[in-house]
Amino acid sequence: MSPMQFYMAIFRGSGKLFKCYRGINCALSSHGVYFNHENINHHKSQDFKSRNFASFPREYNPKMVEKGKYNWWKSKGYFVCEWKDSEAFQLMMPPPNITGTLHLGHALVCTVQDVLVRWKMMKRKTVSWIPGIDHAGIATQVIVEKKLWQEKKLTRRDIGRESFIKAVHEWKLDKENIIDQQLENLGVAVDWRRKFFTLDSERSLAVTQAFIRLYESGKIYRSNTLVNWSTTIQSAISDIEVDMKDINGASNLDIPGYKNPVEFGVLIKFACKIHGLDEEILVATTRLETMPGDVAIAVNPKDDRYSHLHGRMVVHPIRNTLIPIVCDDFVDPNFGTGAVKITPAHNKIDCTVGRNHRLEIVQAINDEGKMTNSCPQFCGLKRFDARQKIMEELERKGLLRGKEDHAMQIPICSRSGDVVELLLKPQWFLSCDEMAQSAANMVTEEKLKIYPPSFRKIWLTWLQNSRDWCLSRQLWWGHQIPMYKCQKSGVQDAPFWIAAQNLAEAKQKASQKLGVNDDFIECQQDEDVLDTWFSSALLPFSSQGWPNASKELDATCPLSAMVTGNDILFFWVARMVMVGQELTGKLPFESIYLTGLICDAQGRKMSKSLGNVVHPEDIINGVSLEGLHSQTHASFKSGYLSSSEFQKSIKGQKILFPNGIPECGVDALRFTLCSHNVMSHFINFDVNECHTNRHFCNKIWQATKYVVLCHEKFLPTLPFMFNSESFSVDGLGLMEQWILSRFHHALSDIVRGLETVNLHLCTAAIKNFIHYEFCDVYLETTKGLFRDFKEKENHSETKRDAMDAVLKTLRFCLASSIQSFAPFMPFIAEELYQQLTALSSPTQEVPESIFLTEFPKIEKWKVLQNKQLEENVKLIMEIVLALRRLQAENGLKKKDARSCHVQFTSAQDVENMKPLMKQVQSLTNCTDVSFGLDGGNSSRRVSAELGNCIVYLSFPETFIQPRTLLIDNKAEKEEKLNKQLQKLLKMMESSSYKTQVPAHIQKSHEEKIIRLQDKIKKLKAV
Known part of the structure; x- marks a missing residue:
């Protein structure tokens, strides 16, 4: 029997915590007082004896708990970093884009970072968490252009560059305020003084300096090269901003700018007439719209089918011009017809073939995705509309030879959803080969660690196949490229490029190069802007003042770690490593933690x-x-x-x-996000789990009320301590020793999870301990003692010592539990801390906030570990669960008398378990409990086997025949066991089982499955 099953049985059987507590008057005020930044000091100054339990709110209310706390934390400067040394824990928030509001992915990354930051704060580390916001060049420009058209039916060119930039800045201010408020609502402990914007003056200086240094070192070059072109945005985009969509055959896709879906996934065959011969050559293509840009037909020189056509010319089917047949080894004779059309202006391989054979370049499609005048009859048509017209023209000429389904990949712009075109454009490129190799070496040499480790191979593969980075974007919103086209005034010499911080510096550099006065130099800055990711790649250093020197920048590692989504591993993380190393000679961080993509349930x-x-x-x-x-x-x-x-x-x-x-409240959302394995590739997020965790917060709330009430009734002068000295087990009862040992076990899991950023281990340990062990078991075992104290006036010294031990344990476990979950659920932790410390003496000095207390240390709790006792109580829990199940199955009510006997297989087991008999009695309502080696002598009883013991539940003569005694049919017994087995197997197949159920409970479930299967096997053998 698993502890989890026992806990759930206790939970279902006990009712509300206070409702079961008969010995104490639980009358409360209807609301109570919640603490916020306005009333904390007021409560601290109250007379100690005048405070009473009525001030504690009756129920958990997330709105009231969260109210005012974040502003109070900020006003106290808890998140401000006063730099001390290079050992400080530093994180940088992946800057949200100003394109909208935060989504759950942002909430996940921010929560993970906040948990780590608050944990380090409570470990007395110097902590700095740098917030920021990204200008998001393409995405922001696209969304503001849509807004401009929606509201005023104007384009950016209608209003001009200056007015458009002003409109984007207004958008930025509005969205930035919303995002900042959302971050505050999540409780992020960021140092707002250090907030950056990727287009602010400091970041702009860093971007300019970085570009100039990389250009002057030969890393940046300009080339007229085929680039990924978005016809919707009318800008170049990088390879990693292109999504490849797989098409298995003829498929219709919705494409921006087209009323009707466009067909893809077909191979179209057409004939080209051989000039001077009564022959034709068949060509197949999936992109008929590029035909006007065809400048040759290529065949493999070893393909005997076309050996007689080497060097011949063919008639272009549409332009009616002559184009050559060229021989090239790249052609696969087994693909299609073995003859390939060559379109250098729209295909990378064709571009290389064209240069090798010195072919002309004819552009068929322009920047707007419309046909050029290469074929006047189609000029101005949209490219996919022209496709149909070209097909009709081929059919009219008798050259169309049919079409067939064809599997292919469609390049889609991740920003606009448009089909990407390859166009020849003069662009600025960053050479990445050497930088990529260096970044790969850092991982193979384990100087840079990636978690989860599965991404290590992906990292290496991508860097080994990386291409040069196209830096140019044909946008208005962003960092204008600091390159100036210069030439001598009045001279027709070819212009040259100068990298400079401004126009004056460009003129000065150009005049030095030409040996003339500045007045004779003409300079014009490139109108293009830089790819947004270029400025983002500098952030680990630029956010700390680079290129200016600072004490933060001089630290060994600018950031302690990078926590971000795995979807931007190459967009951003790899580029931070490559550019950071190139410019500073340092890694921007030593560890990378990649969170998964949030999906629905x-x-x-x-x-x-x-x-x-x-x-x-x-x-x-x-x-x-x-x-x-x-x-x-x-x-x-x-x-x-x-x-x-x-x-x-x-x-x-x-x-x-x-x-x-x-x-659900912020704490429940944060706890739910952390309850998943945050580094899984995909995270299935169920909103219902958030509501469940709100109930968990209420469970903690009610447990705190119970503990406070017990103290006010029996030991009102004993303060709650949150930075306790080492705790001794001397004078403690077995259940007190057990719960303290279990907290050591939970704390070990919590610390291990925090250290490895496996936060689901932490939340599972927190919930298992507080909900199932502390609340549903330990608190239940204390009620009899408190009830006994209420009903009797005179107590022995032993009883009083037992009471003191219980109160001490309750206080210590509760305070340490609140500290342990404070990084995950900061609002309720702060609220409960303020409520509990308000009960302390006015002369007693306590930290102002829970985050100024010290996180529980494992070494202080290690002396409390008692594994043998834990095993004994685990068996007692299984015995109690078995008895509860037998009682339920036989229709026993509380008023019905019953007794139990447990038969063990060894005398040592009996000796070990006897001190815990009273716990069985109090948790099962049995009038009599006995342990022994024999099977007892009751004739009216039912039983349950638990591996190394048998539990017997006996009934009085007056009780009606128990239901389970009637089940003596073999088939019925087998069916019952099978139901139990299937129920357990179904639970274990749940997607969240492996991540949210503690390992020891999973092991217990596996053991139970083996026992059930063994029982079924024995029944079948009878």
């Missing part, structure tokens, strides 16, 4: 079209179904959702959240 990626997107504030505050619909409608009206997406979203919300989302 069914494992689906959250998307607006599915209606499964959940915002953090909706979980914290709660929202009705109508409220969710209203949010979706606002997105539709703003142009962020299409009509079809809007309808799908509304339908999805009705299915997923028929009653809306209940209010």
